[in-house]
Amino acid sequence: MVATSPLELPTLTVSDPVRRKKILERLSPLILTPGQQQKIHDIFLDEMRLGLAAKPEKESSLLMANTFIPELPDGTENGEYLALDLGGTHFRVIYAHMKNGKFDEEIVDYYHVPSEKRLGPGEELFDFLAECIANFIQKRQLGGRNFQLGFTFSFPMIQKSLDVGILVSWTKSFNCPGVVGEDAVRMLNDAIKRQGGLDITVTAILNDTTGTLVMGAYLDKRCAMGMILGTGCNGCYIEKVERIEKWLGKHKESEVIIDIEWGSFGDNGVLDFIRTQWDDAVDNQSLLVHxxxxxKYFAGKYLGDLFREVLLTLAKEGLFCSGGIDILNTHGAITATNVSNIESDSFKGVTDETKAVFDNLNLIYDDDDLHIALYVAGILSYRGVLLVSLLSGILLERMKHDHCTIAIDGSLFQHHPRFRPLMEKFISDTAPGRSFDLRLAHDGSGKGAALTASIAERLKKRSSR
Structure with missing residues (x-):
């Protein structure tokens, strides 16, 4: 087997030319044509326009939320801050000491959120969070001082200010009644007061994507885009205030971070023209259908099942594996990590990882089956990189910065061997001549929240003068 480049469109090598032709034709909907790419480009620009409009003629699938963060770390950050990072079944309480714009000390504790708190009354969830903060303060001997807290709340929300975030909907494994439509900051501040003995004020709310941009700017002042590319996917960028029609009133700020919430791009049907039967199957098995x-076209939570669904179809049609295919009916049997490992085989010119995955699944296979799996993993990953790169390039063209560092966090970007190199190529193709680089900005949801609390403090001091 010959090693291939991550930049090349995958090719299929099997011994039977008739079988090869059937597979290529069957999977052709997964390869985006230049015309489809241009259509995605145009639709995304229009969805952004609708999302920023004061009175759009129709609803956008993009939230285009104002984060009310008008500036980024500038090197003057000093003092002690707390951060709370909530977005999954585990959350973190973080203490950060900053000196002359740098993290001087950091303490992190992890807490598990039991299912009864994730699904029970919202007030009880926030009381639980306040209890954990109190536990952290006591355990780490941080009592007797005032703290401002940055709250990473990684759920769709509409912000009214830097310290007001109205929950739009729960996602993931959370569904607490009494929180949708309410301000998460107010609920957490109220819970902290009920807890008693704490001198803590929540001064900023953000999501992990925004935190990644803020963390990226801490690492490189030229950072103007943030992205999560892991279990899920989202992007944010710096927008000119004059372009935000729905932000009414007078504002001193010239720019602000906009949280696009592009994970939901296409929820209104505008991307149905690229949708395949395998995308439908994965969507129908998901917790939040439609x-x-x-x-869902590529993120880590779904990539393994997309791969599995494609192989299942080929197996049912007699084009893949001679036996043991019942496992391919099982949701979650193949993970994004498996797909990443199979992709690494392609670039090394081997099939070791692919064999390991197949052996674990008890599939009956031959060399051609291994090559088919390599091809399927390749074209699914290629499609995903192309989609996220199209959107990234559009933002680069929109911002027109001399140079833009794109801060990215997430396991797909970190570990999938095709994503980074191919993103660099595709973004360059989408935004020719634009100078950019991709930078891993780990822990935007933690350190980014502490940095945002410091920014909030700076803004408050400035406005009180």
């Missing part, structure tokens, strides 16, 4: 359309 939502988060864009990220």
């Amino acid at each position: 939502s988060y359309t864009f990220e």
